Amino acid sequence: MAIVACIIAIRTHLQLSQRKFPMRTPSMGDHVDGDFQNLPVEDFIMNFLMKHNMTKTMDAFQIEWHILNGQEEKDSVPSVYVELEQLRNELRHCKEVCTQYQSISSSSDEQLEKLRKERDYHRTGHRRMLQEKKSISQEMKRLYRKVDENQRTINELKEKHNTAIREKMLVKLKYNKATSLAEKTLQQATQLSAVNNDTLQPSNFQAEQKSLRATKRFPSPKLVSTSKMASTLPRPEQLLPPPAARPLSPQRASALTIVNTIKASSCAVSALSLHPDGELVASVDDAGVLSLWQLPGGQLEQQVAAHSSWLSDVRFHPDGSLLLTSGSHPKIDLWSTAGFVCMLCIVSSFSEHAHCVWSCDFHHSGDFAASASMDNCIKIWDLRTGLCIHTARHHTDSVNVVRFQPHSNYIVSGSSDRKLIVTDARTGLKSSTMTGHENAISDVAFTYAGDIVVSCDLQGVVIAWTMRDSKQTHIQDVGPHPANCVAIDPAGSVVAVGTGAGSIKLLSLPSLDLVAE
Numbered sequence: 001m002a003i004v005a006c007i008i009a010i011r012t013h014l015q016l017s018q019r020k021f022p023m024r025t026p027s028m029g030d031h032v033d034g035d036f037q038n039l040p041v042e043d044f045i046m047n048f049l050m051k052h053n054m055t056k057t058m059d060a061f062q063i064e065w066h067i068l069n070g071q072e073e074k075d076s077v078p079s080v081y082v083e084l085e086q087l088r089n090e091l092r093h094c095k096e097v098c099t100q101y102q103s104i105s106s107s108s109d110e111q112l113e114k115l116r117k118e119r120d121y122h123r124t125g126h127r128r129m130l131q132e133k134k135s136i137s138q139e140m141k142r143l144y145r146k147v148d149e150n151q152r153t154i155n156e157l158k159e160k161h162n163t164a165i166r167e168k169m170l171v172k173l174k175y176n177k178a179t180s181l182a183e184k185t186l187q188q189a190t191q192l193s194a195v196n197n198d199t200l201q202p203s204n205f206q207a208e209q210k211s212l213r214a215t216k217r218f219p220s221p222k223l224v225s226t227s228k229m230a231s232t233l234p235r236p237e238q239l240l241p242p243p244a245a246r247p248l249s250p251q252r253a254s255a256l257t258i259v260n261t262i263k264a265s266s267c268a269v270s271a272l273s274l275h276p277d278g279e280l281v282a283s284v285d286d287a288g289v290l291s292l293w294q295l296p297g298g299q300l301e302q303q304v305a306a307h308s309s310w311l312s313d314v315r316f317h318p319d320g321s322l323l324l325t326s327g328s329h330p331k332i333d334l335w336s337t338a339g340f341v342c343m344l345c346i347v348s349s350f351s352e353h354a355h356c357v358w359s360c361d362f363h364h365s366g367d368f369a370a371s372a373s374m375d376n377c378i379k380i381w382d383l384r385t386g387l388c389i390h391t392a393r394h395h396t397d398s399v400n401v402v403r404f405q406p407h408s409n410y411i412v413s414g415s416s417d418r419k420l421i422v423t424d425a426r427t428g429l430k431s432s433t434m435t436g437h438e439n440a441i442s443d444v445a446f447t448y449a450g451d452i453v454v455s456c457d458l459q460g461v462v463i464a465w466t467m468r469d470s471k472q473t474h475i476q477d478v479g480p481h482p483a484n485c486v487a488i489d490p491a492g493s494v495v496a497v498g499t500g501a502g503s504i505k506l507l508s509l510p511s512l513d514l515v516a517e
Contacts, residue, residue: 164266229368229409229426241448241491248494253506254516262298264291271313271485276320284311290325290335290344304344306333313359318366322347326357332371334383350381352388359401363409363425370411370425372399378413380425390428394421401443405467406450412467414441420455422470432470436463443485447492452510454495456483462497464510476512478505 042065049058265285273282280301283291288307293300309328316323323335323344331351335344355374362369368389369381378392378399397416404411410431411423420434420441439459446453452473456462460479463472481500488495494515495507506515 229363229365248489248491250494250508250515253494253508256506256516259296260298262293264293265289267310270311273314273316273323275316276318280320282314282316282323284314284325284327286310288327290314290323292344302344306335306344312357315361317362318364322362322366324360324362324369326360326371328356330355330357330373330375332357332360332369332381334369348383348386350379350386350388352379352391353377355398358399359403361403363404364407368425370402370404372402372413374398376415378402378411378423380411380428390425392423392428392430394423394430395419397440400441403444403446403453405453406446406448408450410467412444412446412453414444414455416440418457420444420453420465422467434465434470434472436472436475437461439482442483445486445488445495447488447509448490449492452492454486454488454509456486456497458482460499462486462495462507462512464495464512473510474512476507476514478507478514 045061046058049055049061264283265287267286269283269285271284275281279295281293281295283293284306285291288305288309288311290304290306290311291300292302306325307327307329311325311327313326314323321336324332325335326332329351330353331349333349334347336347350369350371353371353373353375354377357371357373359372360369367383369383371379371381373379376393376395376397376399378394379388380390380392381387382389392411392413395413395415395417399413399415402411402413404425409425411425413421413423415421418435418437418439418441420437422431422434423429424431437455437457437459438461439457441455441457444453444455451467453465453467454462455465460477460481460483462476462478462483464474465472478497478499483497483499485498486495488509493509495509495512497505497507499505503517505517507513508515
């Protein structure tokens with residue numbers, strides 16, 4: 001009965017389906033869908049059975065249909081699920097690709113922002129470089145104009161120099177003519193006195209010559225014969241300032257004024273030395289001229305061409321009877337006065353250096369001298385024999401200055417190796433080393449007692465040291481111009497520093513505070 005009902009229901013369904021959807025024969029190219037051929041009739045049959053109250057048949061049909069559908073699901077999976085899974089996989093893949101593109105886009109945005117910042121930075125640098133180029137071009141134009149002006153000035157100075165040389169030659173010729181005329185006049189006077197039987201006796205001549213030398217400021221050199229450098233300690237009264245030395249207080253230092261200006265040379269003056277009695281000052285310049293000037297009037301007393309080139313240093317003997325000079329030649333010269341004309345003349349020369357000599361100084365006894373040279377050496381000389389007794393090679397660069405410590409046998413030397421070295425002049429051995437400068441040392445100076453030494457360098461730094469322990473006590477920077485020379489007043493209260501700016505700065509001791517300029 002159930003089979004019949006099913007067949008009737010299927011037929012009825014097929015008839016209705018054919019009426020609504022007429023069947024056509026598929027062609028060769030048409031695609032036949034399996035779902036269309038197997039039209040679902042489950043709902044139709046169940047509605048039919050329920051309409052006719054065929055419950056038992058419907059129950060049997062549902063059981064059999066459920067069993068049949070379960071086997072089909074086991075045998076195959078509908079294509080729609082497969083397609084759904086494929087779509088899900090494609091969607092997942094698209095999302096991953098989209099995520100990758102988003103990360104690439106964000107990194108591209110960051111890279112773009114970075115490139116924009118770099119572009120702005122380089123654009124700013126380019127503008128700054130253009131401004132600097134403009135300022136440099138303007139500075140170069142100004143320097144070119146300055147060079148042209150300096151060249152014209154140099155040409156004018158060269159013409160003046162040539163004129164001065166010609167005048168110097170004319171003066172020299174006149175001097176030679178006057179000297180020859182004086183000699184001829186003296187010979188004639190001698191012959192005339194011989195005819196009149198009124199000749200001078202040798203003893204009277206020598207007495208007159210001695211009296212003339214006695215009236216001059218410098219007597220003939222008298223060197224004490226010594227076997228070695230004395231090693232005695234100074235007396236306590238020797239360490240005290242001279243009684244006539246007034247302490248230069250900060251108030252007096254700030255009130256100092258120029259008393260007189262001496263036109264010493266047309267070239268640069270390289271060194272000065274004050275006579276022990278304070279009435280004379282000796283100067284040397286880059287033209288090789290040694291001059292003596294009276295103080296405070298500034299009258300020229302004597303002048304001589306000491307070197308064919310420049311001179312670097314000049315020092316008075318402790319008793320004021322001799323002068324020691326150094327210069328471009330590898331030697332030092334000892335000067336004094338002799339003869340009727342009382343002109344400066346060389347007593348002796350000491351030449352064992354290999355290069356030019358920068359500095360020289362007398363021992364306080366006056367029997368020994370020291371010299372510092374560009375050959376990195378310090379030589380100690382015995383003025384009695386004219387021999388070098390010691391050579392100190394403690395520096396690694398040019399030795400620019402050497403000074404004897406007052407009332408002792410120690411030497412302090414400053415060099416371009418930025419070191420101050422204390423040397424025992426009796427043995428030539430190094431005693432101590434003082435470091436603290438960052439540039440070449442140009443000059444050193446002692447107090448009257450010799451317990452403090454002050455040094456300066458080409459960077460404008462001034463340092464005070466104690467000789468007892470060779471330690472730095474105070475430092476002062478007077479730059480940016482170099483400090484060329486340094487001097488201390490006899491009372492030991494003020495330090496005078498000559499700078500490359502053409503000014504003299506006064507510093508108080510021992511603090512090195514600036515007092516006046």
